[in-house]
Amino acid sequence: MAVVGVLALQGSYNExxxxxxxxxxxxxxxxxxxxxxxxxxxxxxxxxxxxxAKLANYHNLFPALxxxxxxxxxxWGTCAGLIFLANKAVGQKTGGQELVGGLDCTVHRxxxxxxxxxxxxxxxxxxxxxxxxGNNTCRGxxxxxxxxxxxxxxxxxxADCPVPADRPSITISFGEGTEEEVYxxxxxxxxxxxxxxxxxxxxxxxxxxxxxHRFFLDMDKESQAxxxxxxxxxxxxxxxxxxxxxxxxxxPIFE
Amino acid sequence: MASDGSGVVTVYGNNGAALLEPSKQPKSATFSxxxxxxxMLRGGVIMDVVTPEQARIAEEAxxxxxxxxxxxxxxxxxxxxxxxxxxxxxxxxxxxxxxIPVMAKARIGHFVEAQILEAVGVDYVDESxxxxxxxDAHHINKHxxxxxxxxxxxxxxxxxxxxREGAAMIRTKGEAGTGNIVEAVRHVRSVxxxxxxxxxxxxxxxxxxxxxxxxxxxxxxxxxxLGRLPVVQFAAGGVATPADAALMMQLGxxxxxxxxxxxxxxxxxxRARAIVQAVTHYSDPTILADVSAGLGEAMVGIxxxxxxxxxxxxxxx
Numbered sequence: 106m107a108v109v110g111v112l113a114l115q116g117s118y119n120e121x122x123x124x125x126x127x128x129x130x131x132x133x134x135x136x137x138x139x140x141x142x143x144x145x146x147x148x149x150x151x152x153x154x155x156x157x158a159k160l161a162n163y164h165n166l167f168p169a170l171x172x173x174x175x176x177x178x179x180x181w182g183t184c185a186g187l188i189f190l191a192n193k194a195v196g197q198k199t200g201g202q203e204l205v206g207g208l209d210c211t212v213h214r215x216x217x218x219x220x221x222x223x224x225x226x227x228x229x230x231x232x233x234x235x236x237x238x239g240n241n242t243c244r245g246x247x248x249x250x251x252x253x254x255x256x257x258x259x260x261x262x263x264a265d266c267p268v269p270a271d272r273p274s275i276t277i278s279f280g281e282g283t284e285e286e287v288y289x290x291x292x293x294x295x296x297x298x299x300x301x302x303x304x305x306x307x308x309x310x311x312x313x314x315x316x317x318h319r320f321f322l323d324m325d326k327e328s329q330a331x332x333x334x335x336x337x338x339x340x341x342x343x344x345x346x347x348x349x350x351x352x353x354x355x356x357p358i359f360e
Numbered sequence: 361m362a363s364d365g366s367g368v369v370t371v372y373g374n375n376g377a378a379l380l381e382p383s384k385q386p387k388s389a390t391f392s393x394x395x396x397x398x399x400m401l402r403g404g405v406i407m408d409v410v411t412p413e414q415a416r417i418a419e420e421a422x423x424x425x426x427x428x429x430x431x432x433x434x435x436x437x438x439x440x441x442x443x444x445x446x447x448x449x450x451x452x453x454x455x456x457x458x459x460i461p462v463m464a465k466a467r468i469g470h471f472v473e474a475q476i477l478e479a480v481g482v483d484y485v486d487e488s489x490x491x492x493x494x495x496d497a498h499h500i501n502k503h504x505x506x507x508x509x510x511x512x513x514x515x516x517x518x519x520x521x522x523x524r525e526g527a528a529m530i531r532t533k534g535e536a537g538t539g540n541i542v543e544a545v546r547h548v549r550s551v552x553x554x555x556x557x558x559x560x561x562x563x564x565x566x567x568x569x570x571x572x573x574x575x576x577x578x579x580x581x582x583x584x585x586l587g588r589l590p591v592v593q594f595a596a597g598g599v600a601t602p603a604d605a606a607l608m609m610q611l612g613x614x615x616x617x618x619x620x621x622x623x624x625x626x627x628x629x630x631r632a633r634a635i636v637q638a639v640t641h642y643s644d645p646t647i648l649a650d651v652s653a654g655l656g657e658a659m660v661g662i663x664x665x666x667x668x669x670x671x672x673x674x675x676x677x
Contacts (some may be wrong), residue, residue: 114640115403115424119614136641151400152424153460159422160640163633184400198419198459215459220483221506223393226386248396249461249483269386311396354587356399359392 107325110135110144114160116152116185120310121318123355128315130322138169146179146325149186149205151248151308154214157185158202167203174207174302179324181303183310188212188251190304195254208302209257216252216293216306217269223248228264228295228307236323237316244314245295245307252306253294264296264305298324313358394508394528397461397483398592401425401529401615405605405636406594408432408619410450412457418622421632425461425483427617428454433490433537434620434659437670442492445473448480455481463510468676469495471504478507484529486510489675490536490619499676502526512596514547514673516554517573520583521677523591524576530589532613533673534597537620539661541598541607543673548595548611558584588612597673600625600659602638602652609642626656 111121113134125132132148135141147170149157161167174180174190182190189205191212217223228245245266256262268291295306301324309317387393404424409415415426430446431439445466455462461483466473468487473494477485487500489512502509503526512533513519519530532551534544554573561569561584570580582590595608596617605616616639618632625631634651641647662669 113403115422117399117402119402120399136644152402153400153404155419155460156404156422156424156636159420159633160636163422163637196459199416199457200420219481220397220461220508221478221481222388223397224386224388225390225393246392246396248393248400308396311392311399356395356588356592357582357586357590359390359395 107145107322108133108143109322109325110141110147112136112147112149112157112186114152114166115156116150117183117308117310118150118152119355120308121148121150121183124310124315124318128318128322130318137164138166141169141173146321147173147181148321149180149182149189150310151184151186154185154188154251155198155202157189158204162203167205170205171207174205177301179301179303179321180207181305181321182208183305183308184248184250187253187304187306188214190302191253194251208297208299208304209260210253210294210297210299210304211255212251213254213288214251215249216254216288217247217250220249222269223250224269226266228266230264230296232261232263233316233320237319239314239316243309243316244312246311247295247307250295250306253297253304254288256294256297257299260297260299262294262297265292265294267291268293311358313360389506391528395591397508398510398529398614401461401594402592403640404615405632405639406463406615406617407622407632408617409454409623412453414623414628415454415458415462417629418632419458419460421629422636423460423632424615425463426454426458427463427465427486427619428482429465432620432623433672434539434624435537436490437537437662443467444491445470445477448476451477451480451482465491466500467491468493469498469500471500474500474505474507474509478505482507484508484510486531487527488512489533489672493675496676499525502528510594512673512676513551515550515573516558516583516589517575518677519551519589519593520573520575520579523579523589527591529592529594531594531596531617534595534599535664535669536597536672537662538598538664538669539600539621539624539659540664541600541604542664544595544598544604544608545611547597547673548608548613551589551593552612555583555588559587599635600661601655602631602634602648605635606638606642606648609639615639621659624659626658631655631658 190208196214227242234241407418463484465488508528510529511522511527532547570577595613600621
């Protein structure tokens with residue numbers, strides 16, 4: 106059975122682990138480069154992307170992450186994870202931050218503004234419901250969320266959402282003050298797929314809807330079927346991290 | 361202020377009709393959105409800063425949020441006097457300097473300070489016993505706000521009273537500005553021990569238990585079922601070293617607030633980075649040993665056996 110890694114540097118990795126448990130899948134926490142060898146797919150959770158980038162840097166995770174993504178193994182980024190996977194991010198802290206890249210798109214780090222502009226809404230997701238059943242909307246929880254401004258030709262758009270009216274207008278400066286433009290479209294992309302890379306600006310791990318997690322696992326199965334003849338499934342060198350005895354349990358899901 | 365246009369205060373875990381009829385209208389400031397940000401902060405370190413420069417240092421070190429203050433708790437202790445909300449101008453400057461969430465403190469019960477902080481656009485308000493309380497009987501009714509709140513606690517009853525008042529995140533109080541972890545350990549152990557005892561309690565005994573700890577029955581029962589507080593729980597008050605931070609994590613906290621411990625030490629940037637790494641790798645003593653090495657002078661601690669030391673934690677119940 107496929108082992109799903111969850112990058113556990115900071116953020117909502119506990120929530121992703123809980124969501125995987127709910128659908129009977131084994132998740133392992135990944136904090137070091139060598140732990141990536143034991144997993145078949147990887148979830149990069151929500152959190153503070155600058156914090157996660159700093160921590161990834163301290164332990165030299167970026168080369169291993171790039172190799173993982175480049176090797177075609179399934180990767181899913183939520184919120185901060187989306188920023189990690191994007192080839193280009195705007196609206197970052199002074200000095201920028203390191204990205205993993207691989208997803209051909211431009212992301213605005215804090216498109217929807219600060220916590221007071223955080224919101225939840227019903228998103229229309231026909232492609233998700235076609236594949237995983239259920240109704241054709243899903244609950245999208247956006248927390249200081251990023252959004253996808255532009256995508257490349259190979260990127261499939263899975264969901265978009267209206268730009269909230271009270272959002273402060275955002276000027277996007279591309280590169281070194283070359284051109285600036287105001288985001289003027291009335292909808293913005295919030296979920297995409299490019300091959301084995303899935304990215305969402307919102308947090309399915311904070312809801313009881315496990316279709317996004319199943320959708321991601323199905324991507325894994327598709328790619329495994331292809332690779333099956335070539336590779337015997339590695340019986341993995343994952344370390345069975347013994348959990349601290351007072352490990353906090355799952356938080357409730359707030360409806 | 362009061363939010364969803366229905367004229368009804370949003371009550372914890374009950375967003376009314378919205379559940380029955382899913383609307384396509386985006387909803388902001390729901391409890392899930394308020395707790396959501398706290399969930400994104402899990403496994404992170406929130407650092408007290410008093411200038412935009414310190415905020416940049418904290419961000420560069422990997423802090424998941426900063427607390428914008430005029431004085432760190434250690435200075436509040438040594439200088440005395442009434443400690444109040446920070447200058448909104450300072451908070452704005454700090455907000456401009458960083459992209460990570462910015463929190464700020466309001467005095468206990470001072471709902472106008474909280475209104476001002478909401479208007480400034482902070483990401484979280486800390487209703488904090490470190491500032492001089494404005495109301496010695498009542499806390500802020502946090503349901504009335506769109507901005508989420510974090511509150512301090514010393515035991516399970518206090519934590520659940522704050523959650524009932526609308527707090528979307530809890531931190532154990534510890535003893536701020538002392539550099540002494542003993543009170544933080546006491547409070548974390550108290551909450552965790554209470555939860556463990558509660559888990560093993562007969563359902564029939566929970567009514568009397570809720571009364572004894574003066575907490576709402578439904579939240580006590582929810583805590584029993586979950587086996588943990590129903591919101592994110594950070595540790596605070598006395599964390600000065602990476603080992604202190606990892607201790608809080610191993611005791612079961614979701615993350616750590618560090619106040620005076622960083623910018624009252626010899627090498628703030630380095631210590632901040634070490635504490636951030638210690639919180640991520642809290643159960644790996646090899647990494648903890650690496651990051652704890654060569655950090656220079658830690659902040660000077662205060663011995664809490666001295667009866668002259670004022671106990672901030674006892675300022676509210």
